Amino acid sequence: MGKQTWKPGNMLNPVPAVMVSVADKDGNANIITVGWAGTICTNPPMLSISVRPERYSYHMIEETGEFVVNLTTKDLVKETDYCGVKSGRDVDKFDVLGLTKLEMEHVKAPGISESPVNIECKVREINKLGSHHMFIADVVGVTVDDKFMDETNRFHINDTELIMYSHGEYFALGEKLGKFGYSIQKKKTKSKAKSKSKTKSSDNKKRENKKSKPKKNK
Numbered sequence: 001m002g003k004q005t006w007k008p009g010n011m012l013n014p015v016p017a018v019m020v021s022v023a024d025k026d027g028n029a030n031i032i033t034v035g036w037a038g039t040i041c042t043n044p045p046m047l048s049i050s051v052r053p054e055r056y057s058y059h060m061i062e063e064t065g066e067f068v069v070n071l072t073t074k075d076l077v078k079e080t081d082y083c084g085v086k087s088g089r090d091v092d093k094f095d096v097l098g099l100t101k102l103e104m105e106h107v108k109a110p111g112i113s114e115s116p117v118n119i120e121c122k123v124r125e126i127n128k129l130g131s132h133h134m135f136i137a138d139v140v141g142v143t144v145d146d147k148f149m150d151e152t153n154r155f156h157i158n159d160t161e162l163i164m165y166s167h168g169e170y171f172a173l174g175e176k177l178g179k180f181g182y183s184i185q186k187k188k189t190k191s192k193a194k195s196k197s198k199t200k201s202s203d204n205k206k207r208e209n210k211k212s213k214p215k216k217n218k
């Protein structure tokens with residue numbers, strides 16, 4: 001048993017497969033599936049998508065400098081694939097798939113209503129890398145489906161059944177294995193936890209929990 005060394009290639013897996021909705025300056029809308037997408041900055045919130053210039057969607061993004069990233073779910077997997085194999089040159093993907101255009105607040109391109117998260121983006125820079133040109137964009141608005149909000153106003157994104165793409169295949173998000181920082185969190189012993197619950201008010205406990213949690217500062 002050993003390791004093999006290969007020539008350079010794209011082996012970063014899995015990746016998101018998002019449906020990016022776009023529109024030209026006359027308002028004609030289209031959807032393109034994009035796997036080369038990623039978060040690139042927390043503050044200001046920024047993401048990138050890489051698109052081949054020959055895609056029909058390319059000129060629309062270039063023309064308007066706007067697009068919407070729509071996260072994809074188990075329910076949308078067929079639509080995700082379809083938008084990645086059919087071109088807006090030949091079909092109206094919104095129409096054929098029966099997807100609902102969602103009017104966005106900050107950009108003219110419509111979102112996809114059936115997606116639980118719509119991320120409005122404005123292009124800051126186009127980086128002509130090679131086969132793909134990378135659109136570096138500011139996130140200017142986020143819309144979420146309130147079906148996944150709880151009574152404390154928290155959005156449960158991991159209940160939306162997001163999908164991912166790995167080496168040519170689609171997968172549903174699997175088993176939860178841990179949470180941010182769990183590897184360094186102290187485990188409460190049963191007796192400690194019991195005595196704490198007897199002596200401390202719930203407010204105090206909340207404060208303590210906050211202290212022991214590692215800060216999520218990505």
Ligand SMILES: Cc1cc2nc3c(=O)[nH]c(=O)nc-3n(C[C@H](O)[C@H](O)[C@H](O)COP(=O)(O)O)c2cc1C
Nearest residue numbers: 033034035036051052055056057084085086087088
């Ligand atoms: C899962 C998946 C991921 C894809 N990722 C990209 C990508 O990152 N960039 C790209 O230019 N095309 C990508 N494609 C191909 C385009 O989505 C496809 O060529 C699409 O038909 C283009 O649509 P359009 O001609 O209407 O713009 C992907 C396709 C699939 C199925």
